[in-house]
Amino acid sequence: MSMIGQVFVKGGKYKLKGNFHHLTPNMPIRNADDGWKLMGVTNPRDMTYIHMYGGEAPFFEALGEGKLLGTRCDNPDCEYKGTVYQPFRIHCADCLGKNTVIDMTETAKKKAIIHTFMVCERSGAFNLLDKPIKFINIEFEGVDTILMSYLSVGEPEIGKKVVPIFRTKNPTYTILDLSWVLEGTPKEELPEGFSF
Amino acid sequence: MIKFSKQQLKIPKLMRPVYLVTAGQSKFGRAIPEKRTEELCIDALTQASELIGMSPAELKSYIHSCYYGHFADHFGDQLLGEAVIHDRLGLDPLGNIGVKTGGATGGSTLWEAVKAVASGYSDCVLAMGWERMDEVPTDEGNFLISCAADKDWESPLGHIYTGYYAVMAQRYWQIFGKAEDSFRRTLAEIAVKHHGYARMNPYAQSPMKITVDDVINSPVVAYPLRALDCCLMSVGAACAIICDEKTAEEMTKDSPHKPLRIWVAAGSHTLRPADRRDMEIPLLPNENADQYKDLGKRFPGGDRYPGFTGFLGARMAAWYGYRMAGVKDPLEDLDLVELHDAFTISDVQTYEDIGIRPYGEGRDYVESGDCYHTNPKTGKPGKLPSNISGGLIGCMHAVGATGIMQTFEVATHIWNRWAEIHGDDKRWKEFGRKKPKDWTDLQVKGAKRGMAISHAGVGSHVTSTILMDPDHLL
Numbered sequence: 001m002s003m004i005g006q007v008f009v010k011g012g013k014y015k016l017k018g019n020f021h022h023l024t025p026n027m028p029i030r031n032a033d034d035g036w037k038l039m040g041v042t043n044p045r046d047m048t049y050i051h052m053y054g055g056e057a058p059f060f061e062a063l064g065e066g067k068l069l070g071t072r073c074d075n076p077d078c079e080y081k082g083t084v085y086q087p088f089r090i091h092c093a094d095c096l097g098k099n100t101v102i103d104m105t106e107t108a109k110k111k112a113i114i115h116t117f118m119v120c121e122r123s124g125a126f127n128l129l130d131k132p133i134k135f136i137n138i139e140f141e142g143v144d145t146i147l148m149s150y151l152s153v154g155e156p157e158i159g160k161k162v163v164p165i166f167r168t169k170n171p172t173y174t175i176l177d178l179s180w181v182l183e184g185t186p187k188e189e190l191p192e193g194f195s196f
Numbered sequence: 197m198i199k200f201s202k203q204q205l206k207i208p209k210l211m212r213p214v215y216l217v218t219a220g221q222s223k224f225g226r227a228i229p230e231k232r233t234e235e236l237c238i239d240a241l242t243q244a245s246e247l248i249g250m251s252p253a254e255l256k257s258y259i260h261s262c263y264y265g266h267f268a269d270h271f272g273d274q275l276l277g278e279a280v281i282h283d284r285l286g287l288d289p290l291g292n293i294g295v296k297t298g299g300a301t302g303g304s305t306l307w308e309a310v311k312a313v314a315s316g317y318s319d320c321v322l323a324m325g326w327e328r329m330d331e332v333p334t335d336e337g338n339f340l341i342s343c344a345a346d347k348d349w350e351s352p353l354g355h356i357y358t359g360y361y362a363v364m365a366q367r368y369w370q371i372f373g374k375a376e377d378s379f380r381r382t383l384a385e386i387a388v389k390h391h392g393y394a395r396m397n398p399y400a401q402s403p404m405k406i407t408v409d410d411v412i413n414s415p416v417v418a419y420p421l422r423a424l425d426c427c428l429m430s431v432g433a434a435c436a437i438i439c440d441e442k443t444a445e446e447m448t449k450d451s452p453h454k455p456l457r458i459w460v461a462a463g464s465h466t467l468r469p470a471d472r473r474d475m476e477i478p479l480l481p482n483e484n485a486d487q488y489k490d491l492g493k494r495f496p497g498g499d500r501y502p503g504f505t506g507f508l509g510a511r512m513a514a515w516y517g518y519r520m521a522g523v524k525d526p527l528e529d530l531d532l533v534e535l536h537d538a539f540t541i542s543d544v545q546t547y548e549d550i551g552i553r554p555y556g557e558g559r560d561y562v563e564s565g566d567c568y569h570t571n572p573k574t575g576k577p578g579k580l581p582s583n584i585s586g587g588l589i590g591c592m593h594a595v596g597a598t599g600i601m602q603t604f605e606v607a608t609h610i611w612n613r614w615a616e617i618h619g620d621d622k623r624w625k626e627f628g629r630k631k632p633k634d635w636t637d638l639q640v641k642g643a644k645r646g647m648a649i650s651h652a653g654v655g656s657h658v659t660s661t662i663l664m665d666p667d668h669l670l
Contacts, residue, residue, distance in 0.1 A: 029229075031229075039229055039230070040229070043273060045273075051347075053348070056348065060348075079199075080198075083473075085471075087349050087468065087470050087471065089471070093471070093473075115367070115504070116363045116364070116366045116367035116370075116504050117363060117366055118359055118362030118363045118365070118366050118418045118419055118420070118421075119416075119418065119419040120354045120356060120358075120359045120362070120417070120418040120419075121415070121416045121417060121418065121419070122338075122356060122358070122415075122416075122417050122418070123335075123338070123354045123355055123356050124335055124336070124337075124338030124339035124340075124341070124342050124354065124355030124356045125333070125335040125336040125338065125339040125355065126339050126355055127339075127354055127355045127356070128352070129353070129354060132419075133353070133354050133359070135353060135354070135359055135362070135363060135418075137363050137469075137470065137504065144473050144474075145470050145471050145472070145473060146469070146470050146472075146504075147470055148349065148350055148353065148363070148468070148469075148470050149353070150353055158366075158367070158370055158497075174348070174352055175348060175349055175350075175352055175353070176352055176353075
């Protein structure tokens with residue numbers, strides 16, 4: 001069995017191990033209404049991208065450690081100094097200065113409400129979440145932006161208080177490591193691998 | 197950005213008048229397995245030449261540079277597709293460039309084409325847009341479309357774009373629709389109208405005679421949006437020929453229609469709605485600040501602008517476009533519009549962004565009957581008919597072609613050629629489609645001015661294309 005493609009960085013270079021693509025032959029596409037004449041071919045392809053988080057890497061690492069990081073513009077010369085960003089934003093949208101990384105886990109636990117939501121019955125290919133997916137957008141006190149995520153326990157409603165949960169066991173290092181539950185949800189109801 | 201500088205609010209200016217001379221389009225369908233993309237582009241260019249009484253070769257002889265709109269390379273697995281089309285159209289070695297701005301690609305392609313003529317670089321240019329979305333299964337297509345959301349923060353959440361609109365629909369419904377069932381029915385009425393108009397359009401992919409209840413009972417994609425609230429996934433091409441005045445006059449000397457003045461303006465906003473910060477509403481010429489002072493009181497929660505309920509990109513496209521073209525009030529100055537109805541909710545949001553109704557009151561445009569060709573309440577012509585083509589819900593959303601299809605549709609009304617182009621029995625037959633027995637002429641009588649809104653993502657790029665009969669400028 002082939003090894004799933006893996007990457008690490010050493011000396012500023014990507015080091016690759018395993019298989020990054022799998023070969024599958026083309027197949028003809030024929031016209032069943034016209035004597036099975038040739039119309040085209042399938043082009044199967046299975047590739048693995050190498051994607052870098054750059055300055056956002058601390059955010060995705062922190063999720064697996066049970067922390068929600070945001071950023072804040074502390075540039076004294078910026079007209080909008082003090083703007084707090086969640087989603088985590090590396091540079092201030094106004095002055096383009098480098099933002100300060102802040103830990104906003106406690107704010108999220110105490111002062112997060114549902115701004116809007118939707119319940120998704122269908123998904124695109126490669127979706128990893130169970131359906132229906134309850135998407136929520138979360139409004140935090142003192143934060144200028146509104147985070148998109150998903151609710152794992154409870155029924156969404158605009159204005160309801162929610163608390164974050166983190167996939168601390170076997171994290172995926174993606175945004176899927178962060179989820180939310182309604183305030184008051186007991187820890188026994190959290191999905192496998194997640195904790196407060 | 198939440199505040200504008202004086203320089204940023206400069207009214208865009210074209211260095212000389214620019215004209216739409218002719219346009220054309222292919223058949224649109226969910227799948228067109230019998231034709232390659234370049235065949236569809238040739239169909240569109242051939243129609244454009246025929247409409248002004250020229251052969252394709254004669255028309256091509258005027259073209260000096262080319263602007264190609266094609267959004268999703270990954271659907272067709274072909275980079276530099278523009279070079280393939282350019283070669284197959286026989287336009288080498290003229291200069292050409294590809295334009296990609298998601299759902300707004302068609303509008304952005306026209307934006308570039310108009311600027312090329314206005315600057316004097318070219319006297320006649322081709323703007324051609326296409327998309328081929330039938331070369332992957334539908335769920336993979338939804339995945340590929342979701343790549344137009346932020347890939348780290350949004351796309352992994354379901355990999356379905358409808359979801360990113362559904363959160364806006366939910367918020368809008370609860371704040372401005374006051375969670376009323378009647379608002380949900382108004383949204384459904386938009387889908388009924390657009391699928392219904394598509395029945396009169398031989399190019400359209402999804403003609404349907406349906407009811408409001410059919411829409412409300414269609415399968416949920418992302419609650420509150422259902423299957424019939426959503427736009428189509430399409431294959432097809434559309435093109436436009438853009439010229440300066442002298443060339444436009446020469447090219448239309450034997451044509452049944454005259455060239456139309458054209459202006460295109462553009463706006464933008466963050467790819468992630470999550471990043472949208474509060475700001476003051478930029479006012480259109482038909483608005484004043486006082487009318488929004490009590491917005492939060494009338495609609496609790498509605499004072500956060502643009503939040504999840506407005507499209508700042510569309511507002512700015514109209515802000516610049518109206519001032520460029522002299523539009524003071526779209527409801528009074530325009531005769532028809534084609535809007536980017538990616539979903540029924542975004543149609544309503546756009547009515548407000550472009551000033552057809554004030555923020556919070558978009559539903560009234562539908563409920564009043566103003567948006568219909570013939571107002572169902574009065575039996576008289578609608579005040580400002582919208583999406584007579586069937587729009588993205590009923591006609592097509594072949595992404596790179598969409599904004600050009602919309603512009604062509606508006607032009608056919610101003611040229612008074614809608615019935616000729618849409619009613620021709622030969623065309624219905626050629627496309628393998630059955631002309632309905634109750635086919636109706638939807639020509640907007642006396643149309644002199646119109647606008648098309650082309651829109652990407654959840655409002656990341658938006659263009660406004662304004663067309664006017666040159667003898668009826670504002």
